Amino acid sequence: MANGLVTGGGLEPEAMAPAPERTGWTAEEETASLEKGLFQDEDSCSDCSDHEKAGTSLRSFVLEGKTLFPEIFQTSQLLFYERFRAYQDYILADCKASEVREFTAEFLEKVLEPSGWRAVWHTNVFEVLVEVTDVDFSGLKAVVRLTKPYLCESRVSSFTWECMSELLELKEHRLPLQELWVVFDDSGAFDQTALAMEHVRFFYQNIWRSWDEEEEDEYDYFVRCVEPRLRLHYDILEDRVPSGLIVDYRNLLSQCEESYRRFLNLRSSLSNCSSDSEQENISMVEGLKLYSEMEQLKQKLKLIENPLLRYVFGYQKNSNIQAKGIRVSGQKVTHVVSSTMMSGLLQALLKDKLCQEPCKEEIEIQFHNDPLSAINACYEGDSVIVCPGHYVVHGTFSIADSIELEGYGLPDDIVIEKRGKGDTFVDCTGADIKISSIKFVQHGAVEGILSIHSGKTTLENCVLQCETTGVTVRTSAELLMKNSDLYGAKGAGIEIYPGSKCTLSDNGIHHCKEGILIKDFLDEHYDIPRIAMMNNVIHNNDGYGVVLVKPTIFSDLQENAQDEKNKALKIQTSGEVGAAEKVDLEELIQCAAGQMELYAGPDLSEQVEGNCEIINELVAASTKKGQMKKKRLSELGITQADDNLMSQEMFVSIVGNQFRWNGKGSFGTFLF
Numbered sequence: 194m195a196n197g198l199v200t201g202g203g204l205e206p207e208a209m210a211p212a213p214e215r216t217g218w219t220a221e222e223e224t225a226s227l228e229k230g231l232f233q234d235e236d237s238c239s240d241c242s243d244h245e246k247a248g249t250s251l252r253s254f255v256l257e258g259k260t261l262f263p264e265i266f267q268t269s270q271l272l273f274y275e276r277f278r279a280y281q282d283y284i285l286a287d288c289k290a291s292e293v294r295e296f297t298a299e300f301l302e303k304v305l306e307p308s309g310w311r312a313v314w315h316t317n318v319f320e321v322l323v324e325v326t327d328v329d330f331s332g333l334k335a336v337v338r339l340t341k342p343y344l345c346e347s348r349v350s351s352f353t354w355e356c357m358s359e360l361l362e363l364k365e366h367r368l369p370l371q372e373l374w375v376v377f378d379d380s381g382a383f384d385q386t387a388l389a390m391e392h393v394r395f396f397y398q399n400i401w402r403s404w405d406e407e408e409e410d411e412y413d414y415f416v417r418c419v420e421p422r423l424r425l426h427y428d429i430l431e432d433r434v435p436s437g438l439i440v441d442y443r444n445l446l447s448q449c450e451e452s453y454r455r456f457l458n459l460r461s462s463l464s465n466c467s468s469d470s471e472q473e474n475i476s477m478v479e480g481l482k483l484y485s486e487m488e489q490l491k492q493k494l495k496l497i498e499n500p501l502l503r504y505v506f507g508y509q510k511n512s513n514i515q516a517k518g519i520r521v522s523g524q525k526v527t528h529v530v531s532s533t534m535m536s537g538l539l540q541a542l543l544k545d546k547l548c549q550e551p552c553k554e555e556i557e558i559q560f561h562n563d564p565l566s567a568i569n570a571c572y573e574g575d576s577v578i579v580c581p582g583h584y585v586v587h588g589t590f591s592i593a594d595s596i597e598l599e600g601y602g603l604p605d606d607i608v609i610e611k612r613g614k615g616d617t618f619v620d621c622t623g624a625d626i627k628i629s630s631i632k633f634v635q636h637g638a639v640e641g642i643l644s645i646h647s648g649k650t651t652l653e654n655c656v657l658q659c660e661t662t663g664v665t666v667r668t669s670a671e672l673l674m675k676n677s678d679l680y681g682a683k684g685a686g687i688e689i690y691p692g693s694k695c696t697l698s699d700n701g702i703h704h705c706k707e708g709i710l711i712k713d714f715l716d717e718h719y720d721i722p723r724i725a726m727m728n729n730v731i732h733n734n735d736g737y738g739v740v741l742v743k744p745t746i747f748s749d750l751q752e753n754a755q756d757e758k759n760k761a762l763k764i765q766t767s768g769e770v771g772a773a774e775k776v777d778l779e780e781l782i783q784c785a786a787g788q789m790e791l792y793a794g795p796d797l798s799e800q801v802e803g804n805c806e807i808i809n810e811l812v813a814a815s816t817k818k819g820q821m822k823k824k825r826l827s828e829l830g831i832t833q834a835d836d837n838l839m840s841q842e843m844f845v846s847i848v849g850n851q852f853r854w855n856g857k858g859s860f861g862t863f864l865f
Contacts, residue, residue: 248381251388256313260346262322264377265313266384268391273427279392280400280419290405290414297393298330301370304385305330311340312373312390319347321357322376323368333393334367371397399426404453404491421498428500435639442497449490456483514593514622514646519573526557528567531580534560538580546578546601564590564598564609571596579631581606590619592626595648600630604656610634617644621670624648632656641688645670652677659686663705666722668692675699685710686734692720698727708738708855711843725846732853737861739807804847806860 253264288296307328314321314337322344327336339361343354352360371394375387400422411417425442428434459480463473496502520526527547531538547558561567565586567577576597586609592598600607609631611618617640618633625648632655635642641662643652649671657663659682666672666687671694679686682705689695689711702708708731711722731738852859 249377249379249384250381251377251384253377256320256346258320258346260320260344262313262320262344262346263311265374266377266387266391268387269395271391271395273423276392276395276423277420279388280396280423281415284392284396285415285419287412288414289410289412290408290418291410293401293405293414294331294333297333297396301328301333301389301393302330304389306383306386310378310383310386311376312337313376314368314372315374316372318349319345319352321345321352323373325373328370329367332367333370335370335373336366337361337368337373338366370394399423403450404487408491421495421500424500425498425503432637432639434503438497438503442494445490445493445497449487449494452483452487452490456480456487459483514591514620516593516623517572518594524557525574525576526559526570526572528559528561528570528575528577529580530561530564530567530577530584532562532582532584534580542578542580542601568592568596568598579607579609583608583610585610585612587612589617591622592620593622595623595625597627598629598631599627600632602630604630604632604654608632608634610636611638612636617641619643621645621650622647623650626650627653628655629653630655632658634658635660641665641682641684645672645693649673659683659705663687663702666690666693666695670694672696673698677701680704682706685740688712689722689724691722694723696725697729698725700729702729702731703733705734707736707740708734710740710742712742721843724844726844726848726850727846728849730851730853731859732851732855735856737857738852738855738859740861740863742863804850807844807847 252267252270254267255264256262284300285293285296305328306325308326311322311324312335314323322340323337324340325335325337328334329336339354339357343357345352345357370390373390375383375390400419402418405414405418409417425434429439459476463476463480529542547556559567559570561570563586564577564579564584565588567579568590571577571592571594573594574596575594576599579598579600581600581602607630611634618635618638619628619642621644628650629652633642635658638660641664642657642659643650643663644665644667646667647670650673652664652672652674653676655677657677657679659679661682662684663679663682663686664672664674666689668690669692670690672687673696674687675696675698678701680701680703684705685707686702686705687695687697687709689709691712697709709726711724
């Protein structure tokens with residue numbers, strides 16, 4: 194059916210510049226808009242079908258089925274910016290959620306033909322051809338009658354003229370506008386009617402939520418709800434959202450709708466109950482639980498709908514990779530990957546990698562044509578040697594055992610490229626994984642190039658040409674990355690989650706949206722990450738070199754947030770803190786400054802400023818977390834708490850890093 198034809202428009206949301214807000218039309222504006230086409234650009238005729246006739250700028254298509262229906266307007270392939278402009282400028286403007294129906298009705302009165310057009314009434318059970326005789330704008334319904342000849346297509350049983358007439362009588366011949374698809378007319382007289390119906394249908398199917406009217410009834414409904422949901426819809430259509438996150442979102446939406454339905458039923462039963470009975474009290478308690486559950490679900494939905502928060506928090510995918518463990522025989526195998534094995538290459542391998550120690554026990558060698566099959570054949574303790582070549586893979590490297598993946602040569606000579614739509618390139622859950630001397634190239638991806646869910650992964654002398662996020666270090670995971678080059682991420686080059694450990698040494702991180710994104714939730718459920726950064730060059734990123742993500746401080750700490758930050762920034766020069774704390778901080782800063790002296794040149798001041806800026810800001814963040822922890826312990830009756838700032842500092846070491854030409858600076862903080 195027509196709703197199965199919706200496809201992405203292909204235009205990036207960022208390319209669209211919203212037009213100024215408009216709350217109504219003058220008669221002159223209305224006439225001009227109708228002449229040019231309200232929702233489409235003047236050059237949109239290029240989108241028309243080959244058999245398009247003069248007068249209309251829209252496509253048409255024929256419904257599939259045994260019944261030969263007339264062609265209907267194909268309006269479901271509108272681009273993001275076309276829908277955005279229609280909702281913002283002409284339909285909703287700055288209305289409240291409670292005014293949506295009223296604003297929509299006013300809009301339809303201006304553009305919808307009140308009668309004289311035919312449509313296909315489409316439901317999940319049948320399609321039937323009807324003629325519109327009038328429109329109830331306030332009710333968003335059309336008054337219809339059956340056409341002659343009678344055309345009907347049913348999926349369950351045949352609907353005779355008499356049955357359908359009886360059904361329409363029960364509905365008083367009034368049908369919701371979103372269930373009607375306008376029959377194609379090449380004169381162009383019904384173009385605006387078809388487009389208006391499409392916008393109403395799309396809004397109530399994909400944007401509107403039944404609980405919206407009970408949310409904050411402010412004038413920014415379009416900004417709060419319509420725009421983020423519209424962006425999410427097109428991000429999903431254009432494969433910019435991980436498949437797992439899409440499933441989570443739809444499940445959350447179904448759960449919230451079910452909870453809201455139960456909540457309304459319960460509220461209705463309470464309003465009809467006049468006695469102060471025990472059953473009523475039980476129902477009220479149940480209602481409070483439902484309301485709380487519903488609010489939590491709505492907050493999760495908003496987190497996914499917001500494009501910035503969706504990018505910041507990402508998809509908490511749980512890896513289901515199962516480790517194989519040690520082989521039954523106890524034998525460790527060396528896997529050699531080469532598309533073609535020449536005698537000279539084999540001799541070099543035997544000399545350099547396979548037979549280095551003559552007295553060493555015999556090893557088993559297995560040969561593979563591609564690295565993915567080699568990884569899938571590995572057990573605990575195995576090693577994979579990838580010979581020079583360009584390998585194209587279409588699956589995910591799922592590494593659950595402690596293995597070593599090594600390129601035999603320079604990274605640019607050993608290229609592993611992932612193609613095709615998919616999620617993560619490399620998933621790591623093994624206790625001790627080592628990857629070295631390989632170049633990973635990512636295409637057509639939705640998630641990052643390397644995701645470490647648990648265990649320790651060492652990445653050395655590698656090149657990562659990313660497309661979405663680069664490397665993600667999940668909670669409880671550990672990354673040691675050195676002498677590697679990472680670039681091209683549309684998100685962050687490296688995402689560091691709470692409770693993880695990350696050591697970055699002598700790496701280049703550049704040409705990403707953000708260099709390094711640190712997720713310090715400052716929550717009792719999460720430990721801060723432990724990070725060491727030495728001698729990295731972080732440059733040419735669109736945003737910041739390093740970004741710290743943290744929540745807005747709780748209300749009882751917000752008033753003192755600036756004072757605490759100022760206190761932390763004065764630690765270097767004042768004696769307000771304990772001697773041990775002062776010494777620790779001074780040692781850290783002196784260590785950073787000492788390391789800076791090794792780098793002479795015009796950018797020295799920028800290096801010192803970047804490293805010290807990170808130290809000062811994160812000490813301030815640690816101070817706030819320490820206060821929160823101390824307050825919670827005090828409420829529990831535990832009076833002792835660790836007052837050592839540096840013991841809570843997420844940075845174990847930060848020295849010798851260079852920050853150059855980052856769009857917004859060396860360090861930034863994102864508050865949510």
